[in-house]
Amino acid sequence: MDRGELLRLPLKILGELAKPFVGREEEAKVVLLALLTKEHAVLIGEPGTAKSALIRRVAEIFDMRCFTYLLTRYTEPAELFGPLDINALKEGKYVRITANKLPESEIVFLDEIFKANSAILNTLLTIMNERVFYDGYTEIEVALWSLFGASNEIPEDPELEALYDRFLLRHSVKPISEDMWRDLLKYAWSIERFGYGEPSIKIDRSTLEELHRIIFExxxxxxxxxxxxxxxxxxxxxxxxxxxxxxxxxxxxxxxxxxxxxxxxxxxxxxxxxxxxxxxxxxxxxxxxxxxxxLKTAYKYLKELEEIQRNVKEVYNYILSFPNITSRFVEYRLLEIYRDLESTRDRVLAMARETNDEKVHRKVAEVVDDINEILSKIKQKIEGR
Structure with missing residues (x-):
């Protein structure tokens, strides 16, 4: 794969990763950044916000062995790291069966990670930091690429501070906003019926390693x-x-x-x-x-444009609720809204002139279309009076 093709790949992966999850572009970005850097990430937020599903999907895209587990205070080390081989123990050998457990997995997702007891905590610290699992007198090199944790809250116990610090990437996951609920219902029903579907992109580990190496350039x-x-x-x-x-x-x-x-x-x-x-x-x-x-970035413009778009949608619903014009007051109110929307449109178009960012230009076009649709509705109401 040539350099140009390699550099175009991450955005395609991000789009494929985020595709089934409404409003989860930021979470998908955190997951992908963790993989590109070969670091660990923790997602903090209430249950039911697609955290584990995102991790399973990224493991599918990269065709990596994935291990997921929900931790409690009573989780035993053997549940994560594998049980001891009883037959080997009878022969005086200390051997752990690690097949399909954390030590042989490349991507790991541990839900409620800060509920780990001290026996698990100490082992996780070493695995995350050194990619090594000390099992008795044996040192086992683990396959881990990135470990992802999830929690409802940030730990307050000082004993957990070292584990929290191992997560270079930290993200607060919130429920999606109300304007996305309609899309959420559509996608959720599709997932219930057909599942998430196979990713259209599959990346092998050697390509991920190449992407990881290129960040140092x-x-x-x-x-x-x-x-x-x-x-x-x-x-x-x-x-x-x-x-x-x-x-x-x-x-x-x-x-x-x-x-x-x-x-x-x-x-x-x-x-x-x-x-x-x-x-x-x-x-x-x-x-x-x-x-x-x-920062003078596209982020500032996009954030403002999203706020404008939310307000414009509220105005649209307000206009739809208007009865037929029966008084001068209603007509005057509509004309007032019309002038305000024209001013907003001018401000939005000015943003496009201030930056060359393609994302901002696309968002500007989207918001302007929304505004023009409302202006057309107002005209129809006034002319049909």
Whole structure:
């Protein structure tokens, strides 16, 4: 595979990964960034937000051995790492049967990971950090590429801090917004009837390894000063990153550039700091605010356009609820809304002139179409008076 083809691949993978999951593009991105960097990620949020399904799908796409398990305080190490071989034990040998268990899996998903007891906790720390499983006097090299954890909450127990720190990527998963519920119902019913379906893209491990290697060729020069400034702002806001986390952030920033088909960083890649810097739940929103204020990126435009689109949809529903025009007041109100929408459309079109980003241009076209549809409805109501 040539370099250009390789760089076009991650976005295709991301689209295929996110396809069955309504409103889960960010979660899919976190999962893919973890794989590109060969790091671990934790997804924090309530049950029923597609966390485990995303992991199973990414394992399908990359054709990797996957192990998933729900942890409780009473989970035994043998449930994760395999039982002892009784026959070998009778012969005085300490052998563990690891087939289809965590040590032989390349992708691991542990639900309620912070409920791990101390026996499991210590073993997980070594596996995540060194890719080694110490079983008695035996050192076993594990196949692990990335481990994904899920939890309803961030751990408060100091004993769990070391495990939490092993997750370079952290993401707060929220229920999807109301404007996506209709799509959710459609996709959910399709999944109930037909399942998720086979991914249309299959990637072998050697290609993933090549994608992983290429992130170390990314040029950081364009964002170096801005990154240092943001680290400084974080410290001033009492958002502390360890030296190790600051250094490892470069891998995620580079992988985001590769995800977008580039070997040079741009300010857009610094948005990945929202997955690296948070510690407490409050940090997620605070960091989003800091990044949106500091970075001149498509993210700012897209966020504003999404807000405008939500408001436009509310106006559309409001217009549909209007009765036929029976008074000057109703007509005046419609004309007032018409003028406001024209001003909004001008503002949206101005955004397209301020950036060359294709995603922003597509979103602008989408929002302008929505506005034009409402303007047409208002005209029909006024002319049909």
């Amino acid at each position: 990314v040029d950081f020069t364009p964002i170096e000063n801005k990154l240092l400034k943001i680290f400084s702002i974080f410290e001033s806001k009492n958002i502390h990153l360890t030296d190790r986390r600051k250094g490892k952030a470069l891998k995620v920033i580079a992988s985001h550039a590769v995800l977008n088909g580039r070997l040079a960083t741009s300010e857009e890649d610094l948005l990945t700091l929202k997955f690296i810097a948070p510690h407490d739940l409050d940090d997620f929103e605070r960091i989003n605010v800091i990044l949106s204020e500091e």
